[in-house]
Amino acid sequence: xxxxxxxxxxxxxxxxxxxxxxxxxxxxxxxxxxxxxxxxxxxxxxxxxxxxxxxxxxxxxxxxxxxxxxxxxxxxxxxxxxxxxxxxxxxxxxxxxxxxxxxxxxxxxxxxxxxxxxxxxxxxxxxxxxxxxxxxxxxxxxxxxxxxxxxxxxxxxxxxxxxxxxxxxxxxxxxxxxxxxxxxxxxxxxxxxxxxxxxxxxxxxxxxxxxxxxxxxxxxxxxxxxxxxxxxxxxxxxxxxxxxxxxxxxxxxxxxxxxxxxxxxxxxxxxxxxxxxxxxxxxxxxxxxxxxxxxxxxxxxxxxxxxxxxxxxxxxxxxxxxxxxxxxxxxxxxxxxxxxxxxxxxxxxxxxxxxxxxxxxxxxxxxxxxxxxxxxxxxxxxxxxxxxxxxxxxxxxxxxxxxxxxxxxxxxxxxxxxxxxxxxxxxxxxxxxxxxxxxxxxxxxxxxxxxxxxxxxxxxxxxxxxxxxxxxxxxxxxxxxxxxxxxxxxxxxxxxxxxxxxxxxxxxxxxxxxxxxxxxxxxxxxxxxxxxxxxxxxxxxxxxxxxxxxxxxxxxxxxxxxxxxxxxxxxxxxxxxxxxxxxxxxxxxxxxxxxxxxxxxxxxxxxxxxxxxxxxxxxxxxxxxxxxxxxxxxxxx
Numbered sequence: 001x002x003x004x005x006x007x008x009x010x011x012x013x014x015x016x017x018x019x020x021x022x023x024x025x026x027x028x029x030x031x032x033x034x035x036x037x038x039x040x041x042x043x044x045x046x047x048x049x050x051x052x053x054x055x056x057x058x059x060x061x062x063x064x065x066x067x068x069x070x071x072x073x074x075x076x077x078x079x080x081x082x083x084x085x086x087x088x089x090x091x092x093x094x095x096x097x098x099x100x101x102x103x104x105x106x107x108x109x110x111x112x113x114x115x116x117x118x119x120x121x122x123x124x125x126x127x128x129x130x131x132x133x134x135x136x137x138x139x140x141x142x143x144x145x146x147x148x149x150x151x152x153x154x155x156x157x158x159x160x161x162x163x164x165x166x167x168x169x170x171x172x173x174x175x176x177x178x179x180x181x182x183x184x185x186x187x188x189x190x191x192x193x194x195x196x197x198x199x200x201x202x203x204x205x206x207x208x209x210x211x212x213x214x215x216x217x218x219x220x221x222x223x224x225x226x227x228x229x230x231x232x233x234x235x236x237x238x239x240x241x242x243x244x245x246x247x248x249x250x251x252x253x254x255x256x257x258x259x260x261x262x263x264x265x266x267x268x269x270x271x272x273x274x275x276x277x278x279x280x281x282x283x284x285x286x287x288x289x290x291x292x293x294x295x296x297x298x299x300x301x302x303x304x305x306x307x308x309x310x311x312x313x314x315x316x317x318x319x320x321x322x323x324x325x326x327x328x329x330x331x332x333x334x335x336x337x338x339x340x341x342x343x344x345x346x347x348x349x350x351x352x353x354x355x356x357x358x359x360x361x362x363x364x365x366x367x368x369x370x371x372x373x374x375x376x377x378x379x380x381x382x383x384x385x386x387x388x389x390x391x392x393x394x395x396x397x398x399x400x401x402x403x404x405x406x407x408x409x410x411x412x413x414x415x416x417x418x419x420x421x422x423x424x425x426x427x428x429x430x431x432x433x434x435x436x437x438x439x440x441x442x443x444x445x446x447x448x449x450x451x452x453x454x455x456x457x458x459x460x461x462x463x464x465x466x467x468x469x470x471x472x473x474x475x476x477x478x479x480x481x482x483x484x485x486x487x488x489x490x491x492x493x494x495x496x497x498x499x500x501x502x503x504x505x506x507x508x509x510x511x512x513x514x515x516x517x518x519x520x521x522x523x524x525x526x527x528x529x530x531x532x533x534x535x536x537x538x539x540x541x542x543x544x545x546x547x548x549x550x551x552x553x554x555x556x557x558x559x560x561x562x563x564x565x566x567x568x569x570x571x572x573x574x575x576x577x578x579x580x581x582x583x584x585x586x587x588x589x590x591x592x593x594x595x596x597x598x599x600x601x602x603x604x605x606x607x608x609x610x611x612x613x614x615x616x617x618x619x620x621x622x623x624x625x626x627x628x629x630x631x632x633x634x635x636x637x
Contacts, residue, residue: 049183053250053265058187060176061326064195067171071199074167078160079218086219096600097486100519109488109519109599115627125623129630130155135617138634139609140291150291151609153227161231168235171196172242183250190246197239198316198330204232205334209341210393210478219481223634230289237286240279271322278315281308299403299451313338345475349395353473355381357439362396364460364468368533371461372448373497375537376407377441378474384440386412387480388508389501389633392442395473399459400452404475406635408606410500411443411507411541442474445537447497482631484509485518488599493586493615494527495607496534501633502527502606503538506555507545514550521554521598526584528560528611535559552576560584586618594626601626606633 051057096112115121131137132152140151153161175188206212207229215222248262255261266272285308288294294301313334320328353360363377378394386392386409393404416438448457460468484490484505494502506525512518529535535542545551559579564570572578594601605615612632619630 049254052183052187053247053254056191058184059191060188061191063174064191067174067192068195068199071167071171071196074163075203079214082218082220090219093483093486097519100488100599101485101517109521112488112599113597113627121623124630125620126155127159128154128156129616129620129623131613131616132158135613137609137616138612138632157224157227160228164228164232165235168196168200168239172239183253186246186250186253190243190250193239193246194243195327197236197243198320198327200232200236200239201313201316201334202330202337204229204236205337207232209337210475211341211344215478215481221481221633222478233289234286237282240282244275244279271319274315274318274322276315278312278319281312281315284308285312297451299400302403349473349475352380352382352384352475357381359471360473362394362470362472364456364470366457366460366463366466367445367536371457371466373534373537374446374448374457374460376444376446378444378472380440380442380474382440383414383438384412384442384477386442386477386504388484388504389482390477390480390504391501392444392474392476392478394444395475396452396456396470397472398470399456403452405452406478407444407446408500408504408633409442409477410445410503410538412504413441414438415441443541445497445500479633482604484520484602484604485512486600487602487629488519489522489593489597489601490520490524491589491593491601491603492523492525493584493603493605493607493611494525495605495611496529497537498606498608498633499527499538502604503541503545505604507541507548510545510548510551510555513554514548519599522596523555524589524593525555525557526560526589527557528562528584528607530561530563531565532561546577558584558589586615587621590615590618590622594622594628597626599627601628602631603628604631604633609634 100109100112132155136152137154138151152158172189172192175185175192177185179185206214207225210222212222212225214220215225251262251265266276285305288301288304288308313331317328317331317335320331358381360381361379363379365375365377367373367375376394378392389408391406391408393406395402395404446453446456448454460466490505490509492502492505502525506523509518509520509523513520545555555576557577559577560583561570561579561581562583564581567581570579570581590603603615603619605612612634616630616632619628622628
């Protein structure tokens with residue numbers, strides 16, 4: 001009964017295989033397949049012990065393929081579950097939006113003030129929005145001001161990671177322990193771990209891509225995929241190391257602990273040399289990618305990481321190609337995905353920044369006496385309509401060669417081009433056939449930190465009149481996944497430079513309120529800055545928002561200054577724009593806003609990890625009592 005079941009699984013794996021082992025592989029196996037799918041010598045003779053050190057002797061190909069498909073099936077089911085969940089969320093938001101938009105009566109939104117059930121609020125409070133342990137999530141674990149060990153995942157993300165890690169452990173350990181043959185067991189481990197490592201390289205490369213199609217499909221941020229990318233990368237490295245150690249264990253057992261035999265084998269085989277190159281560069285990436293090293297010298301890390309990734313892919317591909325192993329199809333897919341994504345990025349980069357009308361021009365204005373921030377205005381030759389909350393990657397070759405860095409789009413404007421500057425009625429068929437042409441300018445604020453941001457701010461501050469004119473390029477926009485149009489009340493927290501993410505949403509919501517196309521009736525912005533000089537970062541754009549029609553009916557701004565130069569600075573311009581000394585108390589603000597809310601409520605935060613964790617903690621306390629969604633924008637990579 002048991003043997004027949006094993007044989008059925010092996011047969012199923014062979015039938016589902018995209019590429020069955022070639023005759024070359026079978027010949028190298030030095031034998032025929034036993035009933036359990038493991039490669040053995042013919043019954044008339046026991047296999048030579050050295051046969052287990054190379055080829056497929058002892059490797060259980062059908063079970064390797066079966067567990068590869070199990071891994072793909074689990075990933076597919078996970079994506080399907082998230083897709084259904086996100087689809088239900090978006091449908092609910094759409095119904096709320098359609099039913100409430102343009103309604104001036106706040107009492108019509110009473111139905112949406114509370115969740116209609118207990119499951120979803122409890123799921124959000126205890127699982128979806130919950131930190132992995134206690135309160136800490138995006139607050140960095142720091143050894144000093146220069147060294148940090150990253151952040152902790154949420155409970156939801158942690159559960160996904162635990163499931164994925166455990167599934168890989170189970171697949172690697174599901175071996176044939178009945179035969180008391182250490183050589184065969186090591187060979188089976190070698191085959192299993194090597195196969196799973198190559199399979200895992202496919203999601204690894206997909207999740208690292210900025211143009212990952214799952215971002216838009218599942219409405220999940222790149223930050224989340226980058227977290228998964230880092231952990232799957234660690235799994236790949238550990239499986240590759242286990243693969244190498246299993247091969248080395250067989251070598252030592254066969255050659256009676258002669259370590260020099262391993263070196264002789266590698267020197268004599270291109271197959272092993274390519275494999276060793278792939279494994280060593282994987283280990284290098286594992287050792288140089290911890291958060292403390294990554295954030296201490298991010299630009300250097302990124303250069304080395306890309307080079308090491310290319311060497312790894314080449315090494316593993318050639319390792320498989322030399323002996324035409326069937327796993328080479330996985331590496332061909334990895335290479336195809338990588339090339340396609342890079343080609344897509346390059347094509348969009350050229351389209352966005354180069355045209356017959358000109359090239360992208362970047363103007364950098366230094367802000368403040370200290371020169372610790374600058375306003376960057378990017379004039380694009382083509383029209384662009386970024387969604388609220390979007391970000392772009394900017395390339396400044398004269399500042400940081402070949403490097404791109406993400407920044408939130410704070411503001412965008414369209415401009416008529418050339419002879420189209422004057423608006424007029426069409427007077428001929430030519431005018432009808434050639435509509436007005438537009439370009440777009442987008443604006444960012446870049447705060448001085450280290451590396452590229454420090455160099456840019458220092459050069460702008462030292463320039464005449466504090467202004468630099470540079471040539472560069474923009475990639476994007478990316479993000480902008482969350483729409484706030486369906487919420488009756490929106491509470492926004494911004495810490496320092498985090499205002500650049502929130503201000504685009506504020507402009508969008510006030511415009512939608514005037515047009516009667518959204519459900520939002522109440523916006524409260526809580527902005528924490530060090531001193532009043534930081535208000536200049538977004539002053540031109542905030543002044544435009546404050547002059548918009550209907551702004552007084554919907555928008556309230558609470559400014560908190562933590563290190564003011566004088567107490568005379570605290571003069572609130574009006575009841576709708578108030579200024580306070582010190583840090584805000586999220587629990588007090590949440591209590592007041594929940595009590596005065598209209599309809600469903602969104603709480604968004606963009607700022608330091610400590611602020612985000614505090615707002616998350618207080619928001620979770622109110623979820624059972626009100627229909628509240630929590631949205632966090634962060635760049636933790």
